[in-house]
Amino acid sequence: MFIMKNYLVLILICLCQQLFAQENNNQLTATIIGSGSPKFNTERSGPAVLISYKDTNILIDMGNGTQANLNKLNLKVKDLDGLLFTHHHLDHNEEFAPIFIQSLLGRNKIIIAGPKQTTSIIDNILESYEEDIEYRLSKSGRRLSNVKANFIAKNLTGNTPLNIGDIKITYTAVNHTIETLAYRFDAGGESIVISGDLTYSQSLPILANNADYLIMDSGGAIELGKNRNTTRNNKNRSDTKTKEKAHVNLKESSLMAKEANVKNLVLTHFNFTNVDEENTTAEIRKNYVGTVLYAKDLMVLPLVNDIHNHNGISHSHNNEHLPEIKNSNKEKLPLQSEVSITEDKKNDVRIIKSNAIPNHTVGQFPTKGNPNTITEQNKEYSIDLTPTLANKITYVYDLGIDKGRPSYVFGVAINGVKFEPSANEYFRNVESNEPNYEWTLEPLSDEVNLGEDYNNAHVQPNGEYHYHGTPTGLVANFDNNKMSLVGWAADGYPMYYKMGYADPMDANSGVIQLKSSYILKRGERPGDGISAPNGTYSGKYVRDYEYQNDYGDLDECNGRTGVTPEFPNGTYYYVVSDEFPSASRCFMGTPSNDFKIGGGRKQQTVQGQNKPQQRQQSSQNQGGKKSPNFSDMLKKMDSNNDGKISISEAKGNLKENFQNRDKNKDGYITQDEMTRRN
Incomplete structure (x- = not known):
């Protein structure tokens, strides 16, 4: 009887293990096989990750x-279905040859x-070890020529997805010292991305958009016990040109994780054993607010919560290293979003009516x-339906692009919530407490706590919810493979979210x-610390930033001219970027008085009444027959006034893409070529 009981217990244990294994196999997982670097480390093996789903195993x-x-893990080479390389540095493929030969x-x-x-x-491995492979195969009566059909080898180019078992694999090139690929694995409604070694790469956030896990090169991570000024070091590393580096720093990795909106950032590829998780996470928190994990050999993702209890209270230590996130709650409002956007072509205005309630979760309000x-609010805005570029720039501040009191709300999102990037907060004289309007606080800075939630938004005293920067909840489901309209600016031009x-x-x-x-800016602020701020430029004040012509893709107002899905013939448009300034701080057109802070038309005013007469006439004269933007370009570039733009006259993005736009290859770009889509 005793033997029978033991036998039954053994059967039950085996059944439970099989059920657990079956459940685990139905979930996409990543096992960190090696979390180290080229340096030998008994605690961290060289880079390797195992992706598993059902009966499919892929080694990266x-x-x-x-x-x-x-x-x-009791995993044999015969259990592997795929071998992928991020790149061909020795520390990443050191054991490929023996694994490949074993598979043969x-x-x-x-x-x-x-x-x-x-x-x-x-091919080199097969040639170098041909005699050895033939000898070993001969023991089972086989030849190398017989087993070559057992593997398929590919050099991955382009963007054609690869499928191994039920796992869909997509990939993109990223910046490194040699050609390198990042991979995305999708199965069972879950997604895992492996970055490989890289520096900042615009392609990675697109590939990793909304992924569950982003396993990232750990460049810039801080070693435990090292006394160093982490902020200074990371700033210095961030200032170096990306092309001169081999690995990301913490600023770059956290920015890419933020831009991709991933749920979990996993750092790996460490060249030391013990990570100062507290200080490293603090640096990452300057940009990314999701979960941060630090890879160890044989760590399995998703993590199984280490839930246990003390004195009858169940809890977990998994995320105790994470600092408190400012207003990171996600609460569903009992109020419903109401917004309508219509066109009044007779009065040449676009009319936006809204109760200013967002169509996504928000943070906790009231809050510290x-x-x-x-x-709920009762908002109504009228903006130009056919805007034109003004003769001068209008700023959202009353003293210029980077200083002064708020003068204009910038625009309104497609969900009816306004974009108001400015804040009525300033440096105050240490002795008199008088505000210095030359030094306006930047609401998006980590050094400024205005109680914003994860949408970069908070609430005004009248109860109106509004965005200071990227509306995270609104854009969460945007497709980063296309341009997405996010709102309308006060001057009538459209706003798009980061892609173009x-x-x-x-x-x-x-x-x-x-x-x-x-x-x-680099260096120190010029103030004395009493009447004006001193210290290193850190982003706390709007004036800590400066516009650098041709540094990026966008102009001083964070916009540019081009075709869009809504405007196939071209228009000027603004871009809401994840980095400063996020929402623009100035207008290229003439803003509607409906967006004037402290003034503007009352809600009962007739629609379109505040529209400048001069601009109405300008729109009527255009008659919609030709794109005003090509005329603007001619004014700026057509130095000989021949009505077309030569390669020597072209500037900026147009010069860079001149050959693509010059369809007939005559050395000139005409209006027809500018507006033609193919």
């Missing part, structure tokens, strides 16, 4: 120690893929730094993430 990179750690001997079929040189490396409660065509005048040129032309 094969650094030193890969086979030993696979053995600890083990009769399993396998897909091998990576950047260029992948197939030539395989913002004691106000969200309430590579050639601004060609909708078939592909989509890229557009880059702001603002940079953080």
Whole structure:
């Protein structure tokens, strides 16, 4: 009887293990096989990650120690269905040769893929070890020529997805010292992205958009016990040109994680054993607010919560290293968003009516730094339906692009919530407490706590919820493979979220993430610390930034001229970027008085009444027959007034994409070529 009971217990244990394994196999997982670097480390093997789903196993990179750690998982080479390379540095493919040869001997079929040189490396291995492989195969009566059909080798180019089992694999090139690929794995409604070694790459956030896990190169991570000024070091590393580096710094990795809106950022590829997680996370928190994890050998993602109890209270220590996030709650409002956007062509205005309630979750309000409660509003805005560029720029501040009191709300989002990037907050004289309007606080700075939630928004005393920067909840489901309208500016021009065509005048040129032309100033502020601020430029004040012509893709007002899905013939448009200034701080057109702070038309005013007569006439004269933007370009570039733009006259993005726009290759761009889409 005792033996029978033990036998039954053993059967139950085996059944439970099988059920657990079956449940685990139905979830997309990533196992960190090696979390180290080229430096030998007994605690961290060389770079390698195992992606698993159901019965499919894919190994990405094969650094030193890969086979030993696979053995600890009781995983054999014959269990592998795919071998992928991020790039061909030795620390990432050191154990590929023995693993590949074992796969030939083990009769399993396998897909091998990576950047260029992948197939030539395989050919070199087969040539170098041909005699050895033939000898080992002969023991089972086989020849090398018989087993070559068991593997498929590919150099991955372009963007054609790869499928291994039920796992869909997409990839993109990223910046590194040699050709490098980042991979995305999708299965069972879950997604995992592996960046490989890289510096800042615009392509990675697009690939990793809304992924569950982004496994990222850990460049810039802080070693435990090292006394150093982490902020200074990371700033210095951020200031170096990306092309001169091999690895990201913490600013770059956190920015890419933020831009991709990933749920979990996992740092790996450490060149030391112990990570100062507290200080490293603090640096990452300057940009990214999701979960931050630090890879260790044989860590499995998703993590199984280490839930246990003390004195009957269940809890977990998994995320205790994460600092408190400012107003990161996500609460669903009991109020419903109401917005209508209509066109009044007779009066040449676009009319936006809204109760200013967002169509997404918000942070907790009232909260520290913002004691106000969200309430419904009765908002109505009229903006130009056919705006034109003004003779001069209008600023949202009353003293200029980077200083003064708020003068204008910038625009309104497609959900009816306004964009108001300015804040009525300033440096105050230490002795008199008088505000210095030359030094306006930047609401998006981590040094300024105005109680904003995860949408970069908070509530005014009248209960109106509004955005200071990227409306995270609104854009969460935007497709980063296309341009997405996010709102309308006060001057009537459209606003798009961060993505735009590579050639601004060609909708078939592909989509890229557009880059702001603002940079953080270097050096020290000129103030005395009493009447004006001193200290290093840090982004706390709007004046800490400066516009640098041609640094990025966008102009001083964070916009540019080009075709868009809504305006196939071209228009000027603004870009809401994740980096400063996010929402623009100035207008290229003439803003509607409805957006004037402290003034403007009353709600009962007749629609379109505040529209400047001069601009109405301008719109009528255009008659919609030709794009006003080409005329604007001619004024700026057509130096000989011949009605077309030569390559010597072209400037900026137009010059860079001149060959694509010059359809008939005559050395000139005409209006027809500027507006033609293919």
